[in-house]
Amino acid sequence: MFTDANSDNHFSHSVSSSSTIHTKAYDLDRAISKAQDKLLSLQSPEGFWVFDLEADCTIPSEYIMMMHYLGEIDEPIQAKIANYLRSRQSEDGSYPLFTGGPGDISGSVKVYYALKMAGDSIDAPHMTRLRTYILSQGGAAKANVFARITLAIFEQLPWRGVPYIPVEIMLLPKWFPFHLDKVSYWSRTVMVPLFILCTLQATAKNPNKIEILELFVTHPDEEKHYFPERTLLNKIFLGLDKLGRITQPLIPKKMRAKALESAKDWMVERLNGEDGLGCIFPAMVNAYAALLLLDFPKDHDYVVTARKAIDKLLVINEHDAFCQPCVSPVWDTGLAALALQEADVSANSKSLTRAYDWLKSKQLSDEPGDWRIARPNLAGGGWAFQYANPHYPDVDDTAVVAFAMADSMLPNLEESVQRAALWIEGMQSKNGGYGAFDVDNTYYYLNEIPFADHGALLDPPTSDVSARCAMLLARIVDTHEQYIPALERTINYLRSEQEADGSWFGRWGTNYIYGTWSVLLGLEQTNLPKTDIMYVKAAKWLKSVQREDGGWGEDNYSYHDLSASGKYRFSTAFQTAWAVLGLIAAGEVHSSAVKAGIDFLLRTQQTDGVWNDKCFTAPGFPKVFYLKYHGYDKFFPLWALARYRNELNKK
Secondary structure, eight states: OOOOOSOGGGSOHHHHHHHHHHHHHSOHHHHHHHHHHHHHHTOOTTSOOOOOEEEOTHHHHHHHHHHHHHTOOOHHHHHHHHHHHHTTOOTTSOOBSSTTOOBOHHHHHHHHHHHHHTTOOTTSHHHHHHHHHHHHTTBGGGSOHHHHHHHHHTTSSOGGGSOOOOGGGGGOOTTSSSOGGGSOHHHHHHHHHHHHHHHTTOOOOOTTOOOOGGGBSSOTTTOOOSSOOOSHHHHHHHHHHHHHHHHGGGSOHHHHHHHHHHHHHHHHHTOOGGGOGGGOHHHHHHHHHHHHHTTOOTTSHHHHHHHHHHHTTEEEOSSOEEEOSOOOHHHHHHHHHHHHHHHHTTTTHHHHHHHHHHHHHHOOSSOOOGGGGTOTTOOOOOBOSSSOOTTOOBHHHHHHHHHHHHHHTOSSOHHHHHHHHHHHHHTOOTTSOBOSSSSSBOOGGGGGSGGGTTSOOOBOOBHHHHHHHHHHHHHHTTTOGGGHHHHHHHHHHHHHHOOTTSOOOOSSSSSHHHHHHHHHHHHHTSSOOTTSHHHHHHHHHHHHTOOTTSOBOOOGGGGTOGGGTTOOSSOBHHHHHHHHHHHHHTTOTTSHHHHHHHHHHHHHOOTTSSOOOOSOOEEEETTTEEEEETTHHHHHHHHHHHHHHHHHHTO
């Protein structure tokens, strides 16, 4: 690893020599052309790009369990998902949350149950190893809240093993310590249908009567430790949980009926057609089950459409299949466009115009949205992450798309850029930063409630999202001075968030490499000099974590252990691209580090023009849920190669 960030002269002689040789041996223009042509070939006729979005094995397992909950089992689909699950088991028998990560008890329990439902014998070697792992971790009782709710619905543990989340929560006033408006969008969309399922104690049909008592160290009826006490505040919330259970019989029937009606109305308003509630699988499957539990007939439009939304997430291959947690066309299209206009905005103008025409058709305006709770007078102008999710425009996506439009200099985009910028300005939190969907969503005490053992209940401001907002505002501030105050607050926020080693935390991409890349690209659009300490410290850190092969890689384990920041067992093309782009933004285009990174990308490009990164290096929720964006190794390396070439050509 390159350990000295003070001078490029300290790089090892062998790597520097290798870099020079390989850089001369490869035709940079040819590599860019191949990657560009491949990316162009993947554009849809409508103008967008969308790539598979793969999660850990929890989501595919839940799809199998959904079929058994309903008693409607598609055997061919189940068999293909089971093939997918078996192929991803770790050597120790467990199922990790990310490539090469440690086993996860909750995901492992769900996979075991799903495979047993699919017909796998508990005596099969893979099932024996999986069961041994689960028991070694304390058994299924140690799984997280979401897993235990599933087990309660399938009558594998008593309802006292899940948090008390009565539907009457829908009637709580806004001043109450817990209110839906105080948690993140994803928490709201998952929780409201769960209120219904848990209050009415939904029961799975489970037609084959599959049970998993063999996964419990103590019989579930006798287990006393479903809710370990973590902190004093958590202990208080656990006491309130017990009090709620005791007083539940005293809830008037009219109040319950009113609460159920309120939950139903909230959910129905946001069902979102064939794109589904919140456009995320957990919310969508909960909503589908809740509709049926509320006695909507199976042929009702709501029910039929809700199921279509779920099934549209399936990726079915010849021998296996998996279920995506959501889809990412707006995000993929914005990033692909940035790569292509860096490669050659003029030559790619026709393709880019189609992409931007499609994006303009997806920009939101006067639609109702939960973000209006905090900003009721703010006009719309954002984009969602998915095809359609009008209640939940995404700040990050909006900043990326609007910046790409502004930076393209193509005609007929100014109105979209300005509407987006006004919305971004209005979504700024008090500390100058930006969350992904909400403003000042910082009620941190709520992470101590029994339901929040996953620690992902909130949507506070983060450096990566804030950096892209700064990138947009700085790009247009010369002609729109009204954004100067917001931009200055964001820069101050980013300055306060820089780690002591010079990096920034990455909330929505792994991890410090992603966060540092994000901030450096944002700062590059400002008038801060490259001698600013933020640039200097960040460049030094990036160089310090460069690997011996010239690339960069960071494991999701850095979310669990800070000492793993910037480190991985191997380099990845897209993380190398992030580092290269970040260093170039910091004024390091002629450094040996950048040359070695470019050389790594040239060496590892496949004959079809793209790369082949197989690892999961993006969080849905750090420590809880991770993703693989199948487009990242198709547009980020192209972007880095083209930026490098363009910077060299300026001299």
